[in-house]
Amino acid sequence: MRKVILSLLVTLLLTSMVLPGFAAGPTTLTFWTFQELHKTFMDDAVETWNKNNPKQQIQLKTEVYPFDQMHNKLLISLQSGVGAPDLADIEISKFANYLKGRNPQLVPLNKIIEPIMDKLIKARFDNYAKDGKYYGIDYHVGATVMFYNKEYLDQAGVNVDQIITWDDYVEAGKKVVAATGKPMTTVEVTEHWTFYPMLSQYGTDIFKPNGDVILDNADNTKVLTFIKDMIYKHEIAVPAPGGFHHAEEYWAFMNQGGAASLMMPLWFMGRFVQYMPDLKGNIIIRPLPVWKPGGDRSAGMGGTGTVVTKQTKHQDLAVRFLEAAKISREGAIKTWTLLGFDPLRWDVWDAPEMREDNMYTDYFGKDIFTMLLEIKDEINPTVITDKYPLAIDLLKKNVCFKALRELSQTPEEALKEAAKELRQ
């Protein structure tokens, strides 16, 4: 008798373990990211997918790791052939690492990208391509803009729409400093989000398209010197507290109204909403001042490509889900409504949804998208090569720090030294 009960129990236990697998339940996909916001976005995309595909339900298991940890874990699991997730986010400055070698361990996404290429911003896909194959889909265009603190500008009697060139910006900065005692802006000295957008906007780059290093050319030297002069000669800028615009010190400083303006890509709106709530209603967004009349008013910066790894067991499903989540019409619109990003699909930029209220319009006002449409053709592509991770690293650690903060090298020396190392 006892045996019967026991065997019954065992069978029960076993079936309960096996059954969920058979219950035509949702397919589980795993997704690694380093950004909590991306998890929210993907969770929403899964909900939409499950509504549209009742027969092929998805359950997304998302792991949010710290930035470095996630990239290393992914690199090691791809290198060793086991343990990688189905989908993963790879930040642009790290992406080149995953494309090294003859056989990248990522699934080419041409099949979903090429049919709608005419509606997409090609430059943002070329960042993640190798040998004609596209391996990643970004979240945004990353147009760099200027966030102004309206209160300070009003106090100083500065009309924001009369700041046309960078020289105007410096003059306005002097008025702001005189009237409010606050610096006009902050400059990143341990990362590259001040120098890199400004050089891209100027029309120069780190590499030439053929891979030659041009980091130490005269244009780049001029841009870096200009930034240095803003801090030490015109005294309208300060090195960002904490060293960069993502430091906790910086958010605290800025939230208390630390500086009158800030240049960052549009996706920094999310950081304002999340970490600097006290500035709500006080920040207005404008295109960048230009270097010369008629020059470009923005630069496409940053980015994170979502990839499908070759280790996935549901390749087709993962790819189709990625398409629906990020480059379908609905998905592209969601990148704006949920994340406050400028979508990769031009054809949704004038969609009615883009004009609706959301937490970003609550914070920054309603005309963000009108302004964005204005500058959409003024974004230069950036050249990304195998050496890009090293180049960004050198910009962060050496060039910006030594030339702008430590002052142990002149802009020219710092750029020469970094370029020499990149050429090796």
Added chain:
Amino acid sequence: MNKKKKASLLSFFNSPKTAPYVFVAPFILFFLVCYVYPFIKTIIMSTQQIFGFNDVEYIGFNNYRRLLNPHFFNALKTTSSYTFWTIMVLIPLPIILAVFLNNPATKGKNFFKSALFMPALTSVIVAGIFFRYSFGEQPTTLVNTLVGFFGMKPRVWLQERGPAMLALVVLCTWRWLGVNIIYFLSGLQAIPQEIYEAAAIDGANAWNRFFRITLPSLKPVIIYVVTISIHGGYSMFAESFAFWQTHTPGDIGMTIVSYLYQMGFNDFNMGFAAAIGITLLFIVMLINLIQLAFMGFFKKEGN
């Protein structure tokens, strides 16, 4: 039949010839799989250029030749000075505290012992993040408030070479002080009380007793602590990572292991990273040997 088999198996395990091997087998296996294999593999990797998945090329000593660059020498300098300062602080300070804790007149010994030991139980990253914020640059951070009491102006601690090193050594001291105290306490308790009594009868004062009896008797413990401190100092990584992640401004806090990590994972240059690792091994071994010889570890007893 079955019984016979059991008996022979038993006698096999019980025989004085095999039993020792059976007992050490788990360790040997662990050692082979988790130490020897990765070690050999690392040596092989250090002679390769690894481009990607299943895409490897033999390049001889090129990775080692590439080590002759300013970043590596800077990391070597930073690591050496970190090791030097941690030893300078973490030998005398715990000895003094251990002597006080060992004194019968001290009250609340257990409280102090556990309070000093507690930090060793925290994770480096947790402690590191705590110190990262303590050493923040706003006037309201812990360290800036403290120096404010002495009339010093708030400063940017983690973007200058000297203060950055100070922050690293303070973190290390906070974490390891208690562990070293335990080592020295056990050393102190091994010193026979009679020697002190005899010295007291001969008229030796506390000062003399400390320098003539306590310190010489602690020598084996000191040698041990210095040895592990050198090893610990040269392999330091997590502290620097907690302060700056992988990009220390101007390399001010970049240790050899940070450099290895950066090359291996940031640049995905595993072969070069392996070469850094092997070089680090030989540097630490060399320094440890010199230090042991210098401290008379290899001298025979009675020489």
